[in-house]
Amino acid sequence: MTDSLLDDFRDRGLLHQSTDANELRGWLSSPGRRVYAGFDPTADSLHVGHLVALVLLRRVAAAGHEPVALLGGATGMIGDPSGRSEERNLLSPEELAANVAAVERQIRSVLATAGSTVHVVNNADWMRGVGYLEFLRDVGKHVPLSQMLGKDSVKSRLERDGGLSYTEFSYMLLQAWDFVHLSDALDCRVQIGGSDQWGNITAGIELGRRLRSRDLHGITCPLLTKSDGTKMGKTASGAVWLDPKRTSPYRFFQYWMNLDDHDAGVCLRRLTELPMEEITALDQNRGENAAARHTQQRLAEELTRLVHGDDGLTSAKQATAVFFGGDVEGLAEATLIEIFAEVPSHAFALSAVDNDGLPLVEALQATGLAASRSQARRTIEQGGAYVNNRRIQDAAYCLTKNDLAGRQVVVLRSGKKSYALARFTG
């Protein structure tokens, strides 16, 4: 079990590059080895792009080793130029501190069930006290400029108009020093990351050799991309976040449900912990019975549970049932409000629904489902308007007390997927 980490990565398509495989295997052949991956706190939440690294750490734990998650409290002050085309804006120390705290919570939560001792460290803790001159003498002196200039991350930026600043150029020194420090402090000798991290990882390995005559190792995994060329984890409305306040469990679930077949297969391998037998079975099922979309279903379930827990998964599935044609009328007011929490809503006076009622056209416009009354009218006439999931085709239709689902809510919908809530309060 313990030496299978590399094979496991390879089988699941998680292996892009690594340092000498035999040496790696050798070091990993004893249990309890520490392996690290870094996370820069560029926002107050991680997103789907970070999921790969988190899952890698879980696999490290599953293989009998101890994952180390490094928070970039210090490196986040600088900004990693790898894989970026432009200079980053600096974060204020306050923002950064808040981000570190939030990201740490997420990392701990995802790794909580990893089944091994988990280390979470912050490089600000050892960087803070280091003076500039000291750093240049102790670290900078051992890193040849030719080596730094040779890195892809640097080269590609130098060839561009924007270039890069000395600050970002120095980033790799900090990350290299992190690696050496962790090898000192935790005897952590393997760093894993996305393929864009290769340059930074090898910089650390090189520094370890020069400074400590120590063998450090690195593994990178391919970056997740979708078959249509867009970035994994990005939607038209932005990134898919792990924080439920930014991306609700329902939308998180739906993101995976909507992947195309090939991408879903890839994600199933790389991101879930389902045994390979089940994955192979799902591959086969996908070929024979693609319409059932078992792969997407399993993927969405596994990842939603991993990130949002059982409760999150339950609410995501409940919402899914309603959003895909389920009956609205039978639901309790509280459930209804929870399910539609993320959907745009608009408050009307309860009296609007008296007597003749509120024209549907007006409700559609006010809730933002239609840009104008004219458009609302069109939508209705073309059969795209629904009240509580029942199609309404009369443009003159008015909402009355009879339409209230629950005590004060009417569920409006335009087309297949756009929902909005009209709330009627006294």
Next chain:
RNA sequence: GGGGAGUUUCCCGAGCGGUCAAAGGGGUCAGACUGUAAAUCUGAUGGCUAUGCCUUCGCAGGUUCGAAUCCUGCACUCCCCA
């Protein structure tokens, strides 16, 4: 500084005195089909208290019964020569 071309509705782009809310394409929104997919097909696409009314064709004036279309001035963009 001199000469030329242009500025049209979300975008590209036709229109060059009435039939222009303005062709065509893209996008977007609905519908059908479907696997909550892709592709395809259909319809719609300035606003409104709606068989009519109001506002749009760089900006401001003018000619005309009538202007996106003609004239004058201004602004901006592009190209060529200094």
